[in-house]
Amino acid sequence: MFAHRCVYRVGEEISHYFQTVFFYTGTPILPRLLKSCGHRFFLAALTITSIIAATSAPAQSGKLSVAPPSSWVGPIRTVRTPAAQPADATAPLRWLLYERQINVKNDEQFFHLIRQVATRDGIQEASHIAIEYVPSYESLTLHWVRILRGTNALNRLDFSRIQTTQRSVDAARFVFGGEQPASLLIEGVQPGDLIDYAYSIQGSNPALRGMFCAKVPVQFDEPVDRFVTRLLWPPPRKFYVQNHGTDIYPATGYTNGLVEYIWTANAVPGLRGQSPMPSWFNPRPWVQLTEFQNWSAVNKWALGLLAPTNIPSSEFSQQTDEWKKLTRPEDGAAAALRFVQEQIRSVDSTENDSSNTLTVPSAILTRRFGNSTDKTRLLVAMLRDLNIEAYPMLVSAKLKRTISDLHPSADLFDHLVVEVTLNNQNYFLDPVGAYERGPINVRSWPNYGYGLSIRPETTALTVIPPCPVDSKTMVSEYFDVQGFDQETGVKIVTIADGADAKALREHFVMTPIEQIEREYLRAQEDFYPRIHSTSPIEFSDDQENNRFQVTSSYSIPGFWRRRPEEANFHCQFYSFNVDSAMQKPVDSIRSMPMALDFPVHQLFHVEANWRTGWPVRPDTQRIQNPAFIFNRTMNIVGTNLIADFEYRSLSDAVMPEAFPAYVRQLDTASQSLGCTVVSY
Numbered sequence: 001m002f003a004h005r006c007v008y009r010v011g012e013e014i015s016h017y018f019q020t021v022f023f024y025t026g027t028p029i030l031p032r033l034l035k036s037c038g039h040r041f042f043l044a045a046l047t048i049t050s051i052i053a054a055t056s057a058p059a060q061s062g063k064l065s066v067a068p069p070s071s072w073v074g075p076i077r078t079v080r081t082p083a084a085q086p087a088d089a090t091a092p093l094r095w096l097l098y099e100r101q102i103n104v105k106n107d108e109q110f111f112h113l114i115r116q117v118a119t120r121d122g123i124q125e126a127s128h129i130a131i132e133y134v135p136s137y138e139s140l141t142l143h144w145v146r147i148l149r150g151t152n153a154l155n156r157l158d159f160s161r162i163q164t165t166q167r168s169v170d171a172a173r174f175v176f177g178g179e180q181p182a183s184l185l186i187e188g189v190q191p192g193d194l195i196d197y198a199y200s201i202q203g204s205n206p207a208l209r210g211m212f213c214a215k216v217p218v219q220f221d222e223p224v225d226r227f228v229t230r231l232l233w234p235p236p237r238k239f240y241v242q243n244h245g246t247d248i249y250p251a252t253g254y255t256n257g258l259v260e261y262i263w264t265a266n267a268v269p270g271l272r273g274q275s276p277m278p279s280w281f282n283p284r285p286w287v288q289l290t291e292f293q294n295w296s297a298v299n300k301w302a303l304g305l306l307a308p309t310n311i312p313s314s315e316f317s318q319q320t321d322e323w324k325k326l327t328r329p330e331d332g333a334a335a336a337l338r339f340v341q342e343q344i345r346s347v348d349s350t351e352n353d354s355s356n357t358l359t360v361p362s363a364i365l366t367r368r369f370g371n372s373t374d375k376t377r378l379l380v381a382m383l384r385d386l387n388i389e390a391y392p393m394l395v396s397a398k399l400k401r402t403i404s405d406l407h408p409s410a411d412l413f414d415h416l417v418v419e420v421t422l423n424n425q426n427y428f429l430d431p432v433g434a435y436e437r438g439p440i441n442v443r444s445w446p447n448y449g450y451g452l453s454i455r456p457e458t459t460a461l462t463v464i465p466p467c468p469v470d471s472k473t474m475v476s477e478y479f480d481v482q483g484f485d486q487e488t489g490v491k492i493v494t495i496a497d498g499a500d501a502k503a504l505r506e507h508f509v510m511t512p513i514e515q516i517e518r519e520y521l522r523a524q525e526d527f528y529p530r531i532h533s534t535s536p537i538e539f540s541d542d543q544e545n546n547r548f549q550v551t552s553s554y555s556i557p558g559f560w561r562r563r564p565e566e567a568n569f570h571c572q573f574y575s576f577n578v579d580s581a582m583q584k585p586v587d588s589i590r591s592m593p594m595a596l597d598f599p600v601h602q603l604f605h606v607e608a609n610w611r612t613g614w615p616v617r618p619d620t621q622r623i624q625n626p627a628f629i630f631n632r633t634m635n636i637v638g639t640n641l642i643a644d645f646e647y648r649s650l651s652d653a654v655m656p657e658a659f660p661a662y663v664r665q666l667d668t669a670s671q672s673l674g675c676t677v678v679s680y
Contacts, residue, residue, distance in 0.1 A: 064142075064164065073200075077099055094116050097225065098217070123191065126186075127187070128183065137203045139202050144157055147196075148193065242288050243287055246286070288407060292410060306376060315365060316385075330440055346369075346370070375431040392418060393417050394413040398414055404449070435509065442469055444471050471500045472498065472601035475577045481559065481609060487557045488556045494551075508548075513536075517537050579673050581602040583597065596651060597649060600647070603646050608640065625662055626662075
């Protein structure tokens with residue numbers, strides 16, 4: 001199935017007498033689709049980033065009701081008898097029907113799902129129905145919920161038992177958190193039952209300005225007897241389609257002045273991914289639908305949302321005038337970035353009463369809050385007022401570089417950054433990033449791969465180079481080794497740079513110091529069970545260099561150990577942070593890519609002084625794999641044992657064909673993470 005994401009047609013144009021055009025593409029971040037989560041299927045909301053959510057707020061939205069389906073909905077399919085030969089006879093649950101009908105003209109979608117409880121293990125999962133929608137611009141209508149048992153149809157739609165809970169916002173990832181699941185617990189489910197339910201959702205995010213984007217699933221985690229997706233399309237509008245891992249094409253027709261497209265797939269086996277998989281990898285076949293023709297069209301849409309038109313207020317000018325007094329433009333850029341990150345409170349659009357209209361940057365500054373779109377527009381306006389070249393940029397933290405394989409569409413993006421050019425150097429700044437410090441040349445950004453620079457002349461994606469900042473953590477342990485029956489003292493110094501400094505800084509801000517001290521102590525207890533702290537943890541924040549340092553001191557009774565059958569004592573040193581960074585796979589064989597944390601750079605340094613001297617020979621070891629490098633050196637300098645360990649990831653994934661070599665070399669490196677010394 002790994003080949004599925006590589007099999008697609010690009011640029012094929014199919015024209016019918018209805019003058020509708022379509023293409024095919026990969027996984028959109030934002031479509032409404034039925035997807036799996038562990039062993040549970042749920043309807044994923046049209047997850048709108050706050051890039052799009054900046055203008056959400058329609059009339060008569062948020063309605064939850066019970067009513068029959070709309071008249072445009074096609075014939076209701078009924079399944080009372082499962083297929084004689086199920087796609088996967090071992091699965092506790094199977095889908096007999098996944099039907100979705102989309103009326104673009106009415107801005108409405110109808111869903112009909114039938115799920116069979118094949119074994120007792122599937123009862124709990126099948127008893128819970130969760131439908132997600134965004135109340136700020138969508139309404140949910142339930143049509144029926146019933147248990148089909150033999151010839152009986154048992155009604156289980158009790159409106160009074162439907163529960164709704166709004167989810168929280170993830171401001172750091174720009175994800176709009178206004179989706180609200182409507183949940184219903186079905187009682188009395190038995191093995192063999194069919195859970196049959198249907199609902200409609202009307203409305204779409206007004207920020208899309210009527211542009212259509214969707215996904216046609218062709219496979220789930222669990223087996224599906226029949227997929228049906230029906231699309232009613234208003235001519236003469238055109239849309240674009242791109243297949244991934246499937247040669248499925250729709251049947252076409254004409255009904256009530258609309259073009260009808262129907263995609264079907266039968267007896268589809270379930271396909272579960274091999275965790276962990278890279279976020280950009282989708283092993284299941286699918287079809288993308290989008291009304292955006294090319295990146296120019298996406299850019300034109302984004303210009304309407306992100307163009308930072310501004311009439312500077314006196315407050316705005318007073319703020320930027322202070323930064324103009326700084327000696328270097330880089331200092332002004334860093335000051336503006338930190339101001340927007342820290343002084344403009346991040347909110348999602350549900351908190352923003354004016355989210356139905358774009359707010360000029362000066363007004364955002366005055367009110368001191370905004371969503372990611374607001375903060376991006378404000379930062380761009382401030383930087384331009386400082387005569388610094390700056391543009392909004394759309395990126396995908398999920399798809400990363402693979403976004404270039406997909407058909408252009410607005411719903412592929414999930415993140416906003418600001419592209420800044422200073423002294424012929426490009427920087428990609430995060431306006432809602434928290435706990436970042438230092439000048440812009442020590443700020444880091446993820447490996448996005450590509451972005452869409454929102455400027456009038458944009459017609460294609462821009463390559464985003466890897467960040468030159470080396471985000472790393474160095475743990476240094478300094479031992480004062482005593483005699484066999486005495487306690488040994490150790491001072492541990494942790495220094496984090498770049499993104500690692502940001503993460504450590506945030507941890508110290510958000511976590512009580514007592515809890516941090518317990519965490520640091522527990523990290524050592526696996527190797528030295530009787531270790532205890534001798535002084536409180538100390539930390540320092542070098543904000544100018546974006547470096548965070550932590551110092552802790554301990555005493556270790558029983559540092560020297562000896563088993564009853566041993567004549568000599570021994571002690572050990574272990575690179576625990578390097579060990580934690582090395583991702584050891586659970587599977588011995590993989591058919592899908594394995595995700596790696598990237599970039600990761602961990603170093604461990606040991607200096608151990610023992611007046612007696614160390615019976616150790618110097619050695620050097622280096623292991624290099626396409627996915628990582630590992631280095632280990634050990635030397636004796638006088639009465640000091642000095643050892644260094646290093647792990648650096650080189651990729652965000654290990655491909656299946658490279659997996660055996662990765663496992664073999666990682667195992668070799670894992671055997672060299674520590675050092676055990678036996679006394680004379």
